[in-house]
Amino acid sequence: MFNFIISCIKKILRFNKSKKIKAKNIMIFPDEFNIKDLKLGNTYKVHEDIFVEDFISKIQNDKLTIIVVDGKGQTQGYIDEKQIKNDYVKTWTKK
Numbered sequence: 001m002f003n004f005i006i007s008c009i010k011k012i013l014r015f016n017k018s019k020k021i022k023a024k025n026i027m028i029f030p031d032e033f034n035i036k037d038l039k040l041g042n043t044y045k046v047h048e049d050i051f052v053e054d055f056i057s058k059i060q061n062d063k064l065t066i067i068v069v070d071g072k073g074q075t076q077g078y079i080d081e082k083q084i085k086n087d088y089v090k091t092w093t094k095k
Contacts, residue, residue, distance in 0.1 A: 020051055020053075021051065021052045021053075022048065022049050022050065022051055022052070023046050023047070023048050023049070023050050023051075023052060023055070023066065023068045023077075023079060024048035024049065024068060024076065024077070026052065026079060026083060026084075027048070027066075027068045027076065027077030027078060027079050027083070028077055028078045028079065028080075028083055029076075029077050030075055030076075030077060030078070033077070033078045037065075037080075038065055038078070039065075042063065042064050042065055043064060043065050043066070043067050044058045044062075044064045044065075044066050044067070045066075045067045045068075045069055046066055046067070046068060046069070047068075047069060047070075047071070048068050048069065048070055048076050048077075052079075052084075056084060059079065059080065059081050059084050060081070060084070063081065065078055065079070065080045066078065066079040066080070
């Protein structure tokens with residue numbers, strides 16, 4: 001019974017940790033992103049310290065590209081659907 005409880009606690013802790021990934025941790029840097037694929041009507045700006053869980057629906061449901069900005073509004077990077085599938089979902093589904 002004790003092992004079962006420990007196992008459950010570990011799963012909960014891993015789940016919460018993976019849920020708290022910030023935009024700046026999975027963004028694509030501007031020099032690595034193809035700007036030609038960016039359409040102004042299909043973008044959404046977020047601060048670099050915002051958690052991915054707070055805007056993931058914008059990417060998945062609305063098919064928007066996220067522009068990650070710093071406190072001064074300067075572009076720090078981009079997050080698109082491909083990036084979410086490659087980085088965020090892998091982290092989310094890890095053991």
